[in-house]
Amino acid sequence: MEWIIKAEEFDPDKVEWNGTRFLLGNGRIGVRGTLDEYGKDQCVAVNMAGVYDQVEGKWREPVNAPNPAYTYILVDGERYSLPDREPASHQEGLDFKKGIFFRKTLFITPRGRVEISSERFCHYSYGDLICMTYHVRADFNCEIEIYTGIDNEIWDLNGPHLKNTRLYEEDGVLISANETQEKKIPVATGEKIHVDFRCERQVIQENDKILHRLTFIAEKDREYSFYKFMTVEKGPGAAERAKSAALDFYEKGYEMLYLDQVSVWGKSWDESRVEIKGNEEDETRINYCIYQLKILAPRFDKDLSVPARGLSGQTYKGAVFWDTEMFILDYFLYSDPEVAKTLIEYRIKGLKGAKIKAKEYGYEGAFYAWESQEDGFDACSDYNVTDVFSGRDMRTFFRDKQVHISAAVVFGIIKYIKATGDTTILKDGADELIIECAKFYDSLLLKKVHSDKYEIHDVIGPDEYHERVNNNLYTNLMAKMVFEEAIKLLEEGELRSRFEDDYKHIFIPTPNKDGVIPQFDGYFSLEDATLDEVRSRILNPKEYWGGAYGVASWTQVIKQADVVTALELFAQEYDRDILKANLDYYQSRTEHGSSLSACMYGLLHLQLDEVEKAYPFFEKTSTADLVQGGKQWAGNIYIGGSHPAAAGGAYQMMIYGFLGLSFEDGKISMKPRLPKDWEEVKIRLKYRGNVYEIIEEGKRGTCTKIG
Numbered sequence: 001m002e003w004i005i006k007a008e009e010f011d012p013d014k015v016e017w018n019g020t021r022f023l024l025g026n027g028r029i030g031v032r033g034t035l036d037e038y039g040k041d042q043c044v045a046v047n048m049a050g051v052y053d054q055v056e057g058k059w060r061e062p063v064n065a066p067n068p069a070y071t072y073i074l075v076d077g078e079r080y081s082l083p084d085r086e087p088a089s090h091q092e093g094l095d096f097k098k099g100i101f102f103r104k105t106l107f108i109t110p111r112g113r114v115e116i117s118s119e120r121f122c123h124y125s126y127g128d129l130i131c132m133t134y135h136v137r138a139d140f141n142c143e144i145e146i147y148t149g150i151d152n153e154i155w156d157l158n159g160p161h162l163k164n165t166r167l168y169e170e171d172g173v174l175i176s177a178n179e180t181q182e183k184k185i186p187v188a189t190g191e192k193i194h195v196d197f198r199c200e201r202q203v204i205q206e207n208d209k210i211l212h213r214l215t216f217i218a219e220k221d222r223e224y225s226f227y228k229f230m231t232v233e234k235g236p237g238a239a240e241r242a243k244s245a246a247l248d249f250y251e252k253g254y255e256m257l258y259l260d261q262v263s264v265w266g267k268s269w270d271e272s273r274v275e276i277k278g279n280e281e282d283e284t285r286i287n288y289c290i291y292q293l294k295i296l297a298p299r300f301d302k303d304l305s306v307p308a309r310g311l312s313g314q315t316y317k318g319a320v321f322w323d324t325e326m327f328i329l330d331y332f333l334y335s336d337p338e339v340a341k342t343l344i345e346y347r348i349k350g351l352k353g354a355k356i357k358a359k360e361y362g363y364e365g366a367f368y369a370w371e372s373q374e375d376g377f378d379a380c381s382d383y384n385v386t387d388v389f390s391g392r393d394m395r396t397f398f399r400d401k402q403v404h405i406s407a408a409v410v411f412g413i414i415k416y417i418k419a420t421g422d423t424t425i426l427k428d429g430a431d432e433l434i435i436e437c438a439k440f441y442d443s444l445l446l447k448k449v450h451s452d453k454y455e456i457h458d459v460i461g462p463d464e465y466h467e468r469v470n471n472n473l474y475t476n477l478m479a480k481m482v483f484e485e486a487i488k489l490l491e492e493g494e495l496r497s498r499f500e501d502d503y504k505h506i507f508i509p510t511p512n513k514d515g516v517i518p519q520f521d522g523y524f525s526l527e528d529a530t531l532d533e534v535r536s537r538i539l540n541p542k543e544y545w546g547g548a549y550g551v552a553s554w555t556q557v558i559k560q561a562d563v564v565t566a567l568e569l570f571a572q573e574y575d576r577d578i579l580k581a582n583l584d585y586y587q588s589r590t591e592h593g594s595s596l597s598a599c600m601y602g603l604l605h606l607q608l609d610e611v612e613k614a615y616p617f618f619e620k621t622s623t624a625d626l627v628q629g630g631k632q633w634a635g636n637i638y639i640g641g642s643h644p645a646a647a648g649g650a651y652q653m654m655i656y657g658f659l660g661l662s663f664e665d666g667k668i669s670m671k672p673r674l675p676k677d678w679e680e681v682k683i684r685l686k687y688r689g690n691v692y693e694i695i696e697e698g699k700r701g702t703c704t705k706i707g
């Protein structure tokens with residue numbers, strides 16, 4: 001299968017997208033797949049997991065560190081770098097088997113050809129390390145100057161986040177020492193260079209950069225190389241550690257670090273790669289999805305979770321959404337349960353903030369942050385979208401009304417316990433968390449005078465285009481699940497009786513005569529405009545479809561799987577006819593404007609054994625970062641970056657859907673439903689402390705315990 005994805009030419013319109021699809025990471029830092037000579041205008045980012053900052057009056061977001069890989073060359077005094085100079089040929093890409101970004105560019109100068117090439121990686125064994133090698137060769141004798149060092153001009157959406165910057169050299173290491181604006185967290189990058197050839201060396205500072213200048217007369221056809229050991233540190237002593245770590249890594253040397261990188265990635269792939277005989281393209285797609293999940297896994301830090309746009313930048317404030325528990329967690333449950341546990345612990349730690357948020361809105365229990373940053377702080381703004389017409393911020397109600405977030409957190413815990421058998425997290429805080437979430441939903445319930453049903457009003461379900469609706473099917477079913485889980489944890493008593501009563505009486509919307517369940521009260525009375533009609537009403541390509549006056553808001557057109565998500569999760573409670581009727585009805589009304597949508601349709605089709613109908617959804621969810629064209633704007637707000645939830649959804653479609661795996665009481669069962677051309681699928685996964693190899697072909701499969 002193809003482990004390398006690449007661009008075979010330079011295209012200025014793809015700079016930002018390439019930065020995302022060629023993203024590197026190791027869970028502590030994400031480094032966008034941008035070229036060595038790029039700066040903030042080309043969306044370069046060394047994104048730091050778990051370090052957030054707020055500049056007064058702007059959104060709080062994760063911090064991008066100064067870029068220590070910044071490099072460009074001059075040939076006979078002229079700069080040769082992209083995007084300003086047309087190359088004769090250019091290639092850039094990602095070897096995701098090894099987690100290595102590479103580029104090769106040929107420039108034609110008035111006197112001959114000059115080729116530069118480089119590769120870099122975020123080290124998978126050392127959370128703070130980025131390594132790079134850079135080569136230059138000319139086919140004529142010329143003077144070359146290489147400038148390489150740290151660029152402190154940072155691409156920020158809501159910055160600048162770093163202040164009190166000091167750029168200096170100490171013991172041969174270039175250092176950028178800074179602190180964040182809000183909490184004054186020290187952030188530093190260090191850079192040590194190993195040069196393989198004789199040259200005149202100087203350290204210079206220009207604009208916001210500290211750079212080595214390497215000057216030499218290049219001999220015709222000789223390759224000149226150097227190696228960089230770059231460190232990214234946070235917290236007290238960051239600058240000192242950036243220096244000492246850079247020196248240590250320099251001592252280890254590039255080759256050893258490179259071999260280690262290849263070997264740890266190799267081991268990691270041995271444990272989790274998916275092999276598909278018969279369709280190499282799908283094999284590449286699913287493993288690329290797994291790569292996107294591996295690079296954001298918090299393997300080094302115990303208090304982190306996974307941001308909705310991974311470590312690809314500052315979109316969505318680097319925050320953790322329901323994406324983690326409902327879409328992403330499953331990969332870690334069956335491949336890296338330690339990471340899964342970290343994701344759960346992050347939420348347990350966030351319980352304090354969730355209780356405060358519930359109080360703030362006048363509820364009991366725990367109302368989790370819709371956009372959760374460190375310590376569960378809710379970064380979601382009351383004005384999440386800008387109106388493209390007036391330029392005004394639009395009041396959105398995601399923070400106040402997406403109450404389904406608390407249920408997602410509970411759902412994640414239940415899945416974790418089922419997959420790992422590890423119940424210790426209950427006494428470590430998860431039991432309290434579940435009960436507090438049940439209290440929250442209990443305090444949301446409303447009863448009409450003459451009804452014996454309990455309703456939930458004024459919420460936003462997964463479909464964000466319809467705000468402040470009553471009795472959203474997904475929300476009510478999830479709340480019911482929370483009551484059920486809380487009941488299991490409680491002894492007889494007042495609280496337990498209350499939740500039993502809630503469980504029994506919560507209103508769950510029912511199907512109409514055609515078997516279709518309204519997404520919320522009154523949904524069927526909304527204008528039944530087609531997607532095309534709604535699209536044709538758009539006046540500005542960036543305009544937001546939801547909110548008070550959005551083109552979709554007062555129609556039945558929805559942003560993303562909502563009823564379908566509910567039915568996917570609770571399919572066993574509905575007849576096949578109902579599942580089919582809802583898939584049909586909502587499919588033509590769903591924009592799939594969120595990357596979280598396709599996989600839910602695919603999964604539900606697979607529950608119905610509709611493999612051919614499911615397959616296009618697999619294609620869509622597994623290529624969310626492999627094809628250009630995802631949504632980049634919500635109003636005037638930039639929302640580009642990677643899509644880990646779509647990647648996690650592809651993994652779920654693979655294991656639960658095509659392989660039909662279910663995990664019950666320590667046993668794995670299989671129900672193969674492979675697409676026509678998939679002759680055989682092989683996967684390894686972990687379940688309750690053991691490692692299994694699963695091989696399926698046609699309608700048959702074997703599951704062997706191998707460790």
Ligand code: IFM
Pocket residue numbers: 308316321322323462464594596645
């Ligand atoms: O969590 C999602 C939400 O469902 C749709 N908007 C984007 C969020 C982050 O992915």
